[in-house]
Amino acid sequence: MIDGVRKGWRPGIAAVIAAGVLALAGCAESQLAVHVAKKANHAAQPTPQERKIHAERVRAASLRPYTINNVRYFPKDDPKYDETGLASWYGEPFHGRLTAAGEIYDMNRVSAAHKTLPLPTTVEVTNLENGRVLVVRVNDRGPFVDGRIIDLSRRAAQLLGFEHDGVARVRVRIKGSPDDAFVMRTKAITVAEEKSVTAAPRPTVKVAALAPPDAAEGASAMSLSTPAVTRAPAAPPDVLPEQAAAAETVYRVPVDADTRLFVQAGAFTDYQNALRMKAMLSPVGGVDIQHTLIDDRDFYRVRIGPLGDVTEADRALARIKSQGAGDARIIVD
Template sequence: MMRATRHRPRSWAALLLSATLLTGCSEMNLFGHMAKRAAGDDPPPVGGAAPNYKIGKPYQVKGVWYYPREDWDYDESGIASWYGPDFHGKQTANGEAFDQNAVSAAHKTLPMPSVVRVTNLENGRALVIRVNDRGPFANGRVIDLSRRAAQLLGFEGQGTARVRVQIMPEESRALAGKLNTSPAAGGREPQVAAAPRESVTAETLPAPGSREAPRTISNGTVSSPAEARNAQALAKAERALANPDVQMDSVKATNLFVQAGAFSRHDNALRLQARLSGVGRPVISQTHVKGQTLFRVRFGPLSSVEEADRLLESVIATGQQDARVIVD
């Protein structure tokens, strides 16, 4: 049985049902989603947009800006949630009809579609999943999965799980190349005011390397090694997505933290630590990311997702909009 907390808005479809996005000083049209009715377990209606590749423009939700982009090194651990009955058959951010009984996912910034590997760190189950929606917009969630994906990963009943989300770069690039690399093709996007930083734009995928010698593949056509690798990656992605196969990884102990910020300067971390002393007892820890030393201001380890959610809301209330739940 689903937990009551599951019904908070998370995906793009959920957001369109329950909230109005602000664009500058005007309100955005919600595309008529409010008139659509939940469809239970019935198949989604025919007529959704054909799959297309899009990155999307920067957008704002609840005062927070999100910047969709291609990130072929994406690898993040956090809390996953799932969505299903209330949005079954409704349109995703990519223009497709959402099917709660198919394996899919919503992510705030990855291109649509992207191919990701999601591992449930609590039981070791791992699954290859296609991202075709935006979300989750509930604080402290890194990805929102369809009901079927949550079932296969073993957390439908509990509602959330500690997960690791890794993009599969070769498969994602190959799928993008097949569909059309223009982010403007198909799908509806939020109309937002200019973001307070450089715009995010789609880039054409690089052409196969001209220095590689061509070779003949099985159907008699001539292909470069790069094209052959791309074809293999595409075939691998399509097989994995068409026949979801749960893999098993080893289970390792993890800890939950609320991270309020990370800084390259220790004195900045000290200032934030002092400012958050009324919320709890934040600790500064040092880490190295891509050759850069960072000082993280964190609370934890915490005992449960519920405790992390409560603490996260308290930290955000102090003005730390970028605070998030971390799984280490």
């Protein structure tokens, strides 16, 4: 399903990013870049400053709006990005192809695709079904399938323990740009199941952020659905986000074994708006309004659920969107 959606869009997205980088670099500088690329085997490795400049250009280009399958996406830098939902993974059909950031996709390295976070960015992905946590570099766009918030490489899916299932309930939190000098402490935990997984080459990482729904009245939809996840005890040494992603370090946190799936049509600060949304979705049935208090503000979430499994959640999402709630999404709570 994911493969079918991805076919045909990846070269276009990669071209858009590449064109943006070239435009930002300028004509003379672009010609120099091409010359240097041709002589890569004989040239010295780029300096940290050169890598930073290149990453900044790619990042700026990755924040431009784009359209896939008649849907307009608005990437943005969201330092507070924190969202729950469903993760998928992609592999063989795209192995060796260019990512949206212009890198070669390697399904045997830890990386990810996101629809709106800047490229590259690092995120922390928690599998809410088994407590495994992995720092991942986002360097691609996707998944362009309703109800999925992140598409991981096969290697990342292996380490998070859902390669065979194909889909997992996850929490995704931003850790920063790979060039940020921000420090993250993690405690490595040996995972016995990983002994059978062959070690893979080390990749780089990136992230993207979703534009808030128009109906949310400025509220961050991510913050409305994030479950409390207790972090693992910190331990030295200090590790930069991109180093943690390359190290393929898996650690564990306590998670609620009884997570539930919902489809959230919208979140409102005005109760009357929530009532109007519920009335619009009346043909679907089973729609409720749930009140929550966030930062001393009242929010009213229009939801259907809890739902039994991913298949039921996908069907409910399709029904709700068919009634005009285009920003509806699957969340884990």
